[in-house]
Amino acid sequence: MMEYTFTVFTPTFNRAASIHRVYESLQSQTFRDFEGLIVDDGSEDDTADLVRRWIKEADFPITYMKQNHAGKHVAWNHALQKARGGWFVIADSDDAFVPNALERLLEVYKSIPEKDAAKYRGVTCRCITDEGVVVGSTEIPTPWLDASEADAKYIHKLQYEMWGMTRTEVLKRYLNPNVAGMRFYPESIIWDKMGEKYLTRYINDSLRILYSDQSNATTVKNVxxxxxxxxxxxxxxxxxxxxxxxxxxxxxxxxxxxxxxxxxxxxxxxxxxxxxxxxxxxxxxxxxxxxxxxxxxxxxxxxxx
Structure with missing residues (x-):
């Protein structure tokens, strides 16, 4: 049994100017059974001071870990080793999510018949920009689409930024390889591999907010x-x-x-x-x-x- 329903994992690198969005999003969540887990990939800014202050004032647990600058994929592996939530949510340090995000993701998963639940790795939703524009033009069939990751992208054409939750126990079976000299490992490989065995329930709800004032690369300076x-x-x-x-x-x-x-x-x-x-x-x-x-x-x- 896990201690929390959710682990919300935030990998970060020199994002003191934007990581507050994740903290504020967690503070505003309607569903409260979660932990925050921040893995700092060697930041040289004020990230550590900010997080230490939040740890003291937050009404939810926050764990802060710092690693040598090794990349998001390594931070991801470290987070999975420490995660105490049954569901794993990746909240990048330059984005935010709506107040009912965790509640809605869990509600959708509970709509899956119990006898079939083990076939699913989790729930994936859509994103919206900070200007209120929904990302991607392809609508998911109402009320949801059940598909593998690759089928969703290449058959149903859902090829745009998404977000969601994944069973922690499943993710632990698909750790990122730690290849010498690499600062990044393409996440789509992990999701596609997972899709060979597990389905995902896709929904039209836009629960994550993407901001355009930060680079999408968490740990790589020159993409x-x-x-x-x-x-x-x-x-x-x-x-x-x-x-x-x-x-x-x-x-x-x-x-x-x-x-x-x-x-x-x-x-x-x-x-x-x-x-x-x-x-x-x-x-x-x-x-x-x-x-x-x-x-x-x-x-x-x-x-x-």
Whole structure:
């Protein structure tokens, strides 16, 4: 048995100017059985002082952990080790969520028949901007859509920013790999892998508020240099999502070019890159796109290297 219904996990890096949104969102929640868990990825600003003050004044428990600057994926793993809530919610340090967010997510999950509940990893909702614009144009069938993560994106076309809650016990089985030299691991790989075994209930409610005054990268200063990180995403698309090639052909072309471009930029050999692609058809696509990938890699390579 877990101590709380929810663990609300916030990874942060130099976000003292915006992390108050998460704290204020938690303070205003209509459902009160939760803990706040902040993992600081080596901030050099006033984040620690802010959180220490909140720990003293909050009417809910807050745990604060600080790690060396290693990336959100490492912070995520640390948080799962410490989580005491049955449900895990990731609240990024530059966003907010509406007062009934936790209550509504739990209400939706309880609408799933008890005999089927174990088949679901959780509930996912939509987002709204700080200007009140709902993110994404594709409506989810009323009152919900039950689907795997990949089916939702590539068959039902829900390819936009979402948010929600996941069973903590399930997430603990899908920890992020800790690869030397990487500051980021594509989250979509984890969600897609989870979707191979578990369904998600998708709803139209917009419960998370996205702000446009902060970068989306929690721990990576230059998103254009994610060669190592992106390589894993392209490999995942080509190796694990092949059945969606006819639904998203351009995505596979992009992945075939991207895996070679980013593989070369992360100092992998051409033969090694091809061996990392499991299927002959996808390997052929990589070879076909090689001239474009070589040109893009040459353009992106720093001039002093």
């Amino acid at each position: 254009n240099n994610r060669y190592k990180e992106n390589y894993y995403l392209w490999r995942h698309i080509l190796n694990d999502l092949k059945k969606y090639a006819f639904n998203e052909p351009l995505m596979f072309v992009k992945a075939a070019i991207g895996i070679l471009r980013d593989g070369l930029l992360s100092e992998r050999r051409y033969g090694q890159i091809l061996r990392d692609v499991k299927f002959l058809s996808c390997r052929a696509l990589v070879i076909f796109g090689s001239p474009i990938a070589w040109v893009l890699a040459k353009k992106a390579k720093p001039s002093n290297s």
